[in-house]
Amino acid sequence: MSITSHEKLLHVGGVTVRFGGLVALSEVSLTIRPRTVVGVIGPNGAGKTTLFNVVCGFIRPETGDLSWKGRPLRKHRPDQLAGLGIARTLQGLGLFGGLTVLENVMTGAGRLARTGSLASLLGTGKSARDERELRDRSMAVLTELDVAHVAQLHPGALPYGVRKRVALARALVSEPELLLLDEPASGLSTGEMDELADRIRALTEKTAVVLVEHHMDLVMRVCDEVVVLDFGEVIASGSPDEVRVDPAVADAYLGTAPEELPSA
Amino acid sequence: MLNKLPPVVVHLLAALGCLVLLVLLTFAADPFTNLRIATVGYYLIAVAGLALLTGFNGQVSLGHGAFMFIGAYTVALLVKRVPAFPIWADLLLATVAGGVAGLLAGAAAARLRGPYLAGATLALAVGLPAVTQRFPELLAGSNGLSFTVNSQPAGLVGTIPSTQWQAWIVWLAVLLALVVLANLARGKLGRTLRAVRDDEVAASLAGVHVGRTKILAFLVSSACGGLAGGLQAFLLGTAAPGSFTVALSLSLLAALVLGGLGSLWGALWGAIALVYFQVWTDDIAEVLSLRSDISDNLPLALYGVVLIVVVLAFPAGIQGGLRKLWVRVRRPVPSQRGEAS
Numbered sequence: 001m002s003i004t005s006h007e008k009l010l011h012v013g014g015v016t017v018r019f020g021g022l023v024a025l026s027e028v029s030l031t032i033r034p035r036t037v038v039g040v041i042g043p044n045g046a047g048k049t050t051l052f053n054v055v056c057g058f059i060r061p062e063t064g065d066l067s068w069k070g071r072p073l074r075k076h077r078p079d080q081l082a083g084l085g086i087a088r089t090l091q092g093l094g095l096f097g098g099l100t101v102l103e104n105v106m107t108g109a110g111r112l113a114r115t116g117s118l119a120s121l122l123g124t125g126k127s128a129r130d131e132r133e134l135r136d137r138s139m140a141v142l143t144e145l146d147v148a149h150v151a152q153l154h155p156g157a158l159p160y161g162v163r164k165r166v167a168l169a170r171a172l173v174s175e176p177e178l179l180l181l182d183e184p185a186s187g188l189s190t191g192e193m194d195e196l197a198d199r200i201r202a203l204t205e206k207t208a209v210v211l212v213e214h215h216m217d218l219v220m221r222v223c224d225e226v227v228v229l230d231f232g233e234v235i236a237s238g239s240p241d242e243v244r245v246d247p248a249v250a251d252a253y254l255g256t257a258p259e260e261l262p263s264a
Numbered sequence: 265m266l267n268k269l270p271p272v273v274v275h276l277l278a279a280l281g282c283l284v285l286l287v288l289l290t291f292a293a294d295p296f297t298n299l300r301i302a303t304v305g306y307y308l309i310a311v312a313g314l315a316l317l318t319g320f321n322g323q324v325s326l327g328h329g330a331f332m333f334i335g336a337y338t339v340a341l342l343v344k345r346v347p348a349f350p351i352w353a354d355l356l357l358a359t360v361a362g363g364v365a366g367l368l369a370g371a372a373a374a375r376l377r378g379p380y381l382a383g384a385t386l387a388l389a390v391g392l393p394a395v396t397q398r399f400p401e402l403l404a405g406s407n408g409l410s411f412t413v414n415s416q417p418a419g420l421v422g423t424i425p426s427t428q429w430q431a432w433i434v435w436l437a438v439l440l441a442l443v444v445l446a447n448l449a450r451g452k453l454g455r456t457l458r459a460v461r462d463d464e465v466a467a468s469l470a471g472v473h474v475g476r477t478k479i480l481a482f483l484v485s486s487a488c489g490g491l492a493g494g495l496q497a498f499l500l501g502t503a504a505p506g507s508f509t510v511a512l513s514l515s516l517l518a519a520l521v522l523g524g525l526g527s528l529w530g531a532l533w534g535a536i537a538l539v540y541f542q543v544w545t546d547d548i549a550e551v552l553s554l555r556s557d558i559s560d561n562l563p564l565a566l567y568g569v570v571l572i573v574v575v576l577a578f579p580a581g582i583q584g585g586l587r588k589l590w591v592r593v594r595r596p597v598p599s600q601r602g603e604a605s
Contacts, residue, residue, distance in 0.1 A: 056469065058465075077468070077473075078465075078468040078469055079468045079469075079471055079472055079473045079474065080471075081469065081471070082469065082470060082471030083471055087469070088469050090465065090466060090469070094463045094465055094466030094469075095462075095463070095466070096458065096459045096462035096463055096466065096467070097462050097463075098458050098461065098462050098526070099455065099458055099459060099462065103455050103458075104459075106455060107455055107456065107459045107467070107470045107472070108470045108471075110452070110456070110470060110471045110472065111471050113452060115452075117452075117453055117480065120447065120448065120451040120452045120453040121444060121447055121448050121451075121453060121484075122272055122444075122447060123270060123271035123272030123273075123275060123443075123446075123447030123450075123451060124270055124272060125269075125270035127270075127271070127451055127452065128270050128271055128451075130452075131451060131452060134452075170470065174470075174471070
């Protein structure tokens, strides 16, 4: 199940999660190496988002362990993740509606802030300089994603595609080493999806990416490695070409192959 | 040039300007008006604290009067039992007492949301003043504690009326507290509070400790409540449970909605409304020679009517309406939602 490498960024080992009687994840293992793109695919309810939630510390696994750069991740909280260098986008975007686009992105840059709450409360010059730096950095990321022109607007008024970029900017501004993208292509036009594919590939210069996605063409285009989940189990993993021809994957998506059906 | 200065310097300069204007105003005003100016001051800091908690952080408190109660009794007890303490130390300790109470309440509140949080804070407002009945010897039951504060420097006695001097003290304390709140509102912390209000999951993924942020909002907000209560006790020379009813807590929240949630300026309009509705309705009652049972309830009725009208006309409160007007006059950028301080 796991990808052997000397360089392990994130390792998930034998994770099992149960919700009452339902097994959401069963003995799932995977390893993410630096600057690679790993796609996690599977039918609805396969456990993809649950896997993200385990990595992010929203859900504690019943068994199994996680490690980040060789150090165990135990009882970690979601808010500690950004500090470690892991960022995540949400399926529902989760933009802060009462904040401007720029403020949304600046909130994501908190990891890079050098002054604490007390300096902010006292309004010191150092905290003001810190704010200016965060603002400049956030503007740079917004410019990179071609959405700098909406920096002073509130996200509610923006088209969905633009909001998705803002959410991506908020995750990228913290300069993560691992980026977890939860269905980044949903609701995007074909043109926007092409752009997203190029962008994800470009990210690998600095960042590893884990992609939960339903759009197979995007996954096959951008991923170095694909992990297929079905009913909480890893049923296949490997390069996109290997996974594409794996009969277990076709079964999971399309049902049992006709030749295996009992004859009438 | 102002942009280059640290926020605290800008805010202190603004506070100094306001203080000078207020001091000049007190010379022109009669003692009654000076008392009202001081009353607006302590209501302002109470409502501003609530703006931080409810407007910025989205935690609805129906019990903010409880923290004013704590502040008032802290000052009353200190003046009576430790007369050696100067008044500024009493007020500082009232602020700390409010903050500590808020820290405890906030730790519990961080786990509650919406109606549950509102219910819990309401219970605080209902229950806390009853403590005075439990300890009648210390807190003097429902009569409350009466005392005299001799804070005026000997040189000023006779030259400056005490209400004028008291208004200066109240506004000095209020403006200093507002400097801290303005630093907070405009900086990283203000942004974090609003992010938690809008989406806790996304905020935590951005590295924000949601629970700690909510408790911090409670702490700062109740410290403001404590200071407001302390200033009220200082001004009136009494601390009695009858001053800290649930109606007070509800009025503070209504003042915040009226003035404009999520804005410190809104707190100012709300505080002015709280004080002056009473004054205006008293005037109306006198002109119309209304019976006392009608005139007693008139302020509340008028307050309710104005609240409904303002919320219908300007959902973002008076401050939201003013901002809309300003944008219409200037027309520089597309209108934005009223969030900044």
